[in-house]
Amino acid sequence: MEYRRLGNSGLRVSVLSFGSWVTFDTQIDDNAAVECIAAAGDAGCNFFDNAEAYAGGKSEEIMGRAFRELGWPRWSYVLTTKVFWGIHGEVPNMRNTLNRKYLMHAIDGSLERLGHDFVDVLYCHRADPNTPIEETVRAMSDIIDAGKALYWGTSEWSADEIRAAIEIADKHGWHKPVTEQSQYNLLERKAVERSYARITEDYGYGNTIWSPLASGLLTGKYRDGIPEDSRGALSGYEWLQGRLSDKEAIERVERLRPIAERLDCSMAQLSLAWATKHKMVSSVITGASKVSQVVQNFETVDVIPAITDEVREEIEAAIG
Numbered sequence: 001m002e003y004r005r006l007g008n009s010g011l012r013v014s015v016l017s018f019g020s021w022v023t024f025d026t027q028i029d030d031n032a033a034v035e036c037i038a039a040a041g042d043a044g045c046n047f048f049d050n051a052e053a054y055a056g057g058k059s060e061e062i063m064g065r066a067f068r069e070l071g072w073p074r075w076s077y078v079l080t081t082k083v084f085w086g087i088h089g090e091v092p093n094m095r096n097t098l099n100r101k102y103l104m105h106a107i108d109g110s111l112e113r114l115g116h117d118f119v120d121v122l123y124c125h126r127a128d129p130n131t132p133i134e135e136t137v138r139a140m141s142d143i144i145d146a147g148k149a150l151y152w153g154t155s156e157w158s159a160d161e162i163r164a165a166i167e168i169a170d171k172h173g174w175h176k177p178v179t180e181q182s183q184y185n186l187l188e189r190k191a192v193e194r195s196y197a198r199i200t201e202d203y204g205y206g207n208t209i210w211s212p213l214a215s216g217l218l219t220g221k222y223r224d225g226i227p228e229d230s231r232g233a234l235s236g237y238e239w240l241q242g243r244l245s246d247k248e249a250i251e252r253v254e255r256l257r258p259i260a261e262r263l264d265c266s267m268a269q270l271s272l273a274w275a276t277k278h279k280m281v282s283s284v285i286t287g288a289s290k291v292s293q294v295v296q297n298f299e300t301v302d303v304i305p306a307i308t309d310e311v312r313e314e315i316e317a318a319i320g
């Protein structure tokens, strides 16, 4: 396993990591979650991602229990969570906000569900146009000073918002955010490759990217329709079905098949390995609903060296 610095920070994270969106509680139970985390850990994964909003808080509970059951020392893994959406319904100050009051309650709630004293990285899950960035940066910095998080980051913030946060923190001597968490995969490249180019250059801002397989579309398994046991067949995720059965996207994905066959890897591994190659990427957060997927996805470390600049260009030309 390769360990990269999280942005400009000194924290080292595995280039392939594991997250629990959709899967924990919705698709897999506590035992399967322990097995998936264990399989990722066996493969050298040290970075585990969660969010307050996943499964209405249950995902954090399951992950926290899993770490206790595995008995891993706290120093051996990097645990992250994200806050913004809230889980208490339509209550003022507790939904879709990054105001100080919400952030202080949200971190305490997450730590309680996780059964941990601190998270390694706390992300603002989205930007909040209704709270001054200065208020958010101060609160995130105070959370770090209180020992409840070691670092903080952003998720799907614009480059301008990130730049403002870094400059405000610099001006006041507060803790700066160190990483983004944005969608990045062969079908969704613009934000990472274009919008963040300057903040990568100027600040060495990192990125722990999400949905590297576009929710499974890049595995090629949606070619013949939506498989029964897949995310695409879940009730409550109908909004994803259009994307997962988009004929044009499926045709583009199919153009990767011969490249994967030639490199003797799966299509999932090809797309994951490609995603590790962007210089902003500190870690590629994988998701899985089966241990076999975890094993296959983490075996991608053996495929990464095959993605030379030439092969990368070939992949990008093929997908279009």
Ligand SMILES: NC(=O)c1ccc[n+]([C@@H]2O[C@H](COP(=O)([O-])OP(=O)(O)OC[C@H]3O[C@@H](n4cnc5c(N)ncnc54)[C@H](OP(=O)(O)O)[C@@H]3O)[C@@H](O)[C@H]2O)c1
Pocket (backbone or CB within 6 Å): 018, 019, 020, 021, 022, 023, 027, 049, 050, 082, 125, 155, 156, 181, 182, 209, 210, 211, 212, 213, 214, 215, 216, 217, 219, 221, 229, 230, 231, 232, 268, 285, 286, 287, 288, 289, 292, 293, 294, 296, 297
């Ligand atoms: N910051 C944010 O806003 C945000 C948003 C989304 C996600 N995330 C983070 O990023 C993580 C990963 O996102 P994601 O789950 O969307 O990642 P993804 O890699 O795009 O999709 C994962 C899904 O693809 C399928 N899959 C994975 N490996 C496979 C394989 N080898 N063969 C066949 N199918 C495979 C599985 O679904 P099936 O059940 O269909 O098999 C799996 O759950 C999340 O867990 C979360 O931590 C963050």
